Amino acid sequence: MDETPKPPLTRIQRENRARIREAALEAFTRHDLCGGLRGVTLDKIALVAGLTKPNILYYYASKDAIYSDLLENLLEEWLLPLKEISPDGEPLAEIQNYVRRKLRLSIEKPRESKLFATEILHGAPLTAATLSGYLKDLVDEKAALIERWIKQGQLAPIDPYHLIFSIWAMTQHYADFDVQVRAILGAEKTKRLPDEASVFFDTLCARLLTPSK
Amino acid sequence: MDETPKPPLTRIQRENRARIREAALEAFTRHDLCGGLRGVTLDKIALVAGLTKPNILYYYASKDAIYSDLLENLLEEWLLPLKEISPDGEPLAEIQNYVRRKLRLSIEKPRESKLFATEILHGAPLTAATLSGYLKDLVDEKAALIERWIKQGQLAPIDPYHLIFSIWAMTQHYADFDVQVRAILGAEKTKRLPDEASVFFDTLCARLLTPSK
DNA sequence: GTCTATAGTCTGATAGAC
DNA sequence: GTCTATCAGACTATAGAC
Numbered sequence: 001m002d003e004t005p006k007p008p009l010t011r012i013q014r015e016n017r018a019r020i021r022e023a024a025l026e027a028f029t030r031h032d033l034c035g036g037l038r039g040v041t042l043d044k045i046a047l048v049a050g051l052t053k054p055n056i057l058y059y060y061a062s063k064d065a066i067y068s069d070l071l072e073n074l075l076e077e078w079l080l081p082l083k084e085i086s087p088d089g090e091p092l093a094e095i096q097n098y099v100r101r102k103l104r105l106s107i108e109k110p111r112e113s114k115l116f117a118t119e120i121l122h123g124a125p126l127t128a129a130t131l132s133g134y135l136k137d138l139v140d141e142k143a144a145l146i147e148r149w150i151k152q153g154q155l156a157p158i159d160p161y162h163l164i165f166s167i168w169a170m171t172q173h174y175a176d177f178d179v180q181v182r183a184i185l186g187a188e189k190t191k192r193l194p195d196e197a198s199v200f201f202d203t204l205c206a207r208l209l210t211p212s213k
Numbered sequence: 214m215d216e217t218p219k220p221p222l223t224r225i226q227r228e229n230r231a232r233i234r235e236a237a238l239e240a241f242t243r244h245d246l247c248g249g250l251r252g253v254t255l256d257k258i259a260l261v262a263g264l265t266k267p268n269i270l271y272y273y274a275s276k277d278a279i280y281s282d283l284l285e286n287l288l289e290e291w292l293l294p295l296k297e298i299s300p301d302g303e304p305l306a307e308i309q310n311y312v313r314r315k316l317r318l319s320i321e322k323p324r325e326s327k328l329f330a331t332e333i334l335h336g337a338p339l340t341a342a343t344l345s346g347y348l349k350d351l352v353d354e355k356a357a358l359i360e361r362w363i364k365q366g367q368l369a370p371i372d373p374y375h376l377i378f379s380i381w382a383m384t385q386h387y388a389d390f391d392v393q394v395r396a397i398l399g400a401e402k403t404k405r406l407p408d409e410a411s412v413f414f415d416t417l418c419a420r421l422l423t424p425s426k
Numbered sequence: 427g428t429c430t431a432t433a434g435t436c437t438g439a440t441a442g443a444c
Numbered sequence: 445g446t447c448t449a450t451c452a453g454a455c456t457a458t459a460g461a462c
Contacts, residue, residue, distance in 0.1 A: 038251040176330075184345075
């Protein structure tokens with residue numbers, strides 16, 4: 001009677017689930033032969049997590065459930081930089097800061113970026129509803145803000161949606177396609193990458209968005 | 214004795230292999246539950262191709278062989294636009310044309326773009342050698358050309374490597390993440406996408422690359 | 427809560443008739 | 445060259461001891 005129908009997770013359960021998520025994130029995005037939902041076995045996740053296969057399935061109902069949980073926990077963090085664009089700041093600086101935050105996130109958390117990319121690339125089977133609901137609303141709001149800035153002459157005229165897409169694409173490129181980036185830049189230039197990319201994007205934003213007098 | 218050790222493929226063999234490649238490309242990049250090398254079964258490819266599983270394996274030694282062949286046939290076409298940047302043209306127009314060709318390729322052949330993206334995302338197990346060899350040389354050559362244009366004052370100063378990465382990222386975004394783009398733009402704006410993206414990129418290139426007088 | 431053992435299913439590849 | 449039938453291995457998930 002005192003039991004709730006869905007009791008909250010205990011501390012140990014939360015910890016073990018977090019441990020499994022970390023192992024799964026590693027396994028799903030490691031450069032083995034192939035990644036993605038089907039490319040990874042429970043055995044691999046169990047090996048990385050230091051648990052046995054049935055034990056994993058004690059904490060998660062199925063492999064798909066791990067993958068879903070991982071994505072859900074990811075989305076919120078991933079959209080935070082966009083949320084933080086403020087109507088009260090100086091327009092160009094707000095967007096440059098957004099790009100910088102997004103770039104840092106991509107470089108510091110490439111696994112998360114890759115997992116999200118894999119999900120969208122394969123048709124967003126688990127996040128389609130979130131994309132056309134929550135995410136669309138958020139982007140519409142920020143696009144309207146950018147439009148307002150443009151109307152007030154604080155930014156040069158540009159399509160705000162394609163601007164946002166471009167920022168996503170360019171910043172995530174360094175995480176998702178890091179193998180290609182590294183192959184082309186070579187070891188030397190790769191070391192300087194974070195700084196040089198940062199400068200590049202600052203320049204790009206300034207030239208693209210500074211209104212002509 | 215008259216037999217060559219590796220006889221060239223007959224016409225029928227070429228046709229059937231092409232048919233299998235088409236079916237595999239469709240299967241590998243279709244929005245089912247998950248894609249990629251492991252996400253697709255020979256049964257699915259056989260179904261799409263209208264052949265039986267053993268018949269597929271008569272034309273290709275293994276599933277991996279189909280995937281490899283697909284990628285090899287793809288790379289050449291995919292790099293053609295970059296190759297076509299000419300030292301003899303007007304610099305800004307050359308780059309704008311490159312972006313336009315790349316965008317058209319992404320929009321017209323999204324499956325090819327997605328297959329390539331999947332390969333790189335998963336660590337480029339089959340194309341790593343090509344990336345750091347042939348592709349690096351090609352990019353180095355074009356980056357040097359852009360540097361020359363900048364030194365001659367025909368383009369505004371910018372890091373040519375990050376410029377090329379950005380062009381790749383932005384154009385391929387419309388193919389690889391089409392689900393997300395469509396979810397955010399809605400049906401109406403999606404219809405106008407090719408034109409609006411084209412205008413956006415022309416503007417972006419002009420503002421980014423036109424030298425200040 | 428965690429383990430061993432295993433059920434049951436799917437899948438890549440092969441054998442052999444036609 | 446193309447088919448049916450089938451094997452051998454790998455995989456997810458479960459049963460049940462401790």
